[in-house]
Amino acid sequence: MKNKENIVVGISVGDLNGISGEIILKTFEDSRILELCTPVIFASIKVMHFFKKHFNSEIEFNSIRDISHLAHGKVNVLNCWKEPVNINFGQEDTKVGEYALKSLQSATKALKEAQIDVLVTAPINKYNIQSEAFTFPGHTDYLAKELGGNSLMFMVTDTLKVGLLTDHVPVKDVSEHISEALITEKINTVYDTLRKDFKIVKPKIAVLGINPHTGDNGVIGNEDDDIMRPTLKKIKEAGKLVYGPYAADSFFGSNNYKNFDAIIASYHDQGLIPFKTLSFGQGVNFTAGLTRVRTSPDHGTAYEIAGKGVADESSFKEALFMGIQIYRNRCDFEELTANPLKKQPRKASIKK
The missing domain is CATH 3.40.718.10 (Isopropylmalate Dehydrogenase)
Structure with missing residues (x-):
């Protein structure tokens, strides 16, 4: 039976030259969110410190190399690579696309193995992420292949x-x-x-x-x-x-x-x-229709405003809340299916 408490939410970092870093930081600057879930950003601590400095964020990260070391009540960063990345906001870069894929692959693997409960994907550039390992028009088709x-x-x-x-x-x-x-x-x-x-x-x-x-x-x-x-x-x-x-x-x-x-x-x-x-x-x-829960914001990389500190995190935050709620609903559904005579209490929606 799934656990509706201590929900672990994995976040693939998306295109580093877009607004992903900014909307992720803005979302978790509200520390109350850490009462709802334990976030794990699949990136590198160097990249996240770059974003923190650029956007004057006060978030303290917990850097980990393995998902088993995550800390509840903190914003965890699972290091998918060690080397520094050259970030140029607003630029389409195939090298940056490689890191978006590394993040997505690592997060998807964790989701398949139930190391995380929910995956929230930050926006990718569908062109520069293309490679022998990614020949899909977007996240949806890739995840369908990986998750079934x-x-x-x-x-x-x-x-x-x-x-x-x-x-x-x-x-x-x-x-x-x-x-x-x-x-x-x-x-x-x-x-x-x-x-x-x-x-x-x-x-x-x-x-x-x-x-x-x-x-x-x-x-x-x-x-x-x-x-x-x-x-x-x-x-x-x-x-x-x-x-x-x-x-x-x-x-x-x-x-x-x-x-x-x-x-x-x-x-x-x-x-x-x-x-x-x-x-x-x-x-x-x-x-x-997937075997696991995946959500994302309803927008793209927004290169035109990347790095300027003006991106709106609302849709990303909604994706996070909805992923958590859907996971809880699935837990309730599985519990009810396993015990159909048990009356389900009404579940309050997450307050945003």
Whole structure:
């Protein structure tokens, strides 16, 4: 049985030339967070001292070489490398990409081995991290390979949750990727994560169409009529509260999204543009469907403001809080599943 206390949160440091160091420092300057979790930053003490000096932080780090030496009540830094790193804020650098990968690999290994309970990934540069060891369009696909499960990019706040049928796929290829099997898999993943990770007993899910106006009866494409509608009909007949397909252009503007526990978009921008418009700075990227809990902020490296001390840590902090809450919810779900006659107490949300 998992332990809901002393939750250990691993943090991959991301692109060192971006805003990752700054938002990590700003988050843990609030010492009350150490009452909720034990953080472990996968980087090097030299790099973290560089950030501390540059941003005039007062955080005291506990430098460790092995996860078994972590100290509760402190901000731990697990040294993934010894050598100094040349940091130039705002610059795209393949060498820095190598260190982002070292951090991610070390943190993922710790997550797989249950040495940490939650992984929060700081933003990477998806171009300069590419190598023989990393040939993925982003964190989601890498972690799906390493951790197993039917991964799904799930953008979430307390009041809005948006999943994707396809994520980092070129628009011209979207319809080729969408099939009955994919739609069914992604809906099942969203349904399961809403129950297990967000404690929603009977989830209500909306699905957005593939084409404008969901094809207008074939005038603007046949995919919605030939694939989407028949698949949703089958899933609904099987007992899930799944509705759609809805025309994406009016779905959010009409506030229809407020009637559902989650929305599934057909492709990246169809879902993420309205999500970030409605919740930018408060949203969290949660990888649903994995065997472990991983979250990240809803923004990128922000090179244009890197090193200037003006980055907003809100989304990173939300990712941290949500990762902890999801882990606790999974513990409760496993406990209830193991002992279905036990009545679960209502769990208060983490105060931010």
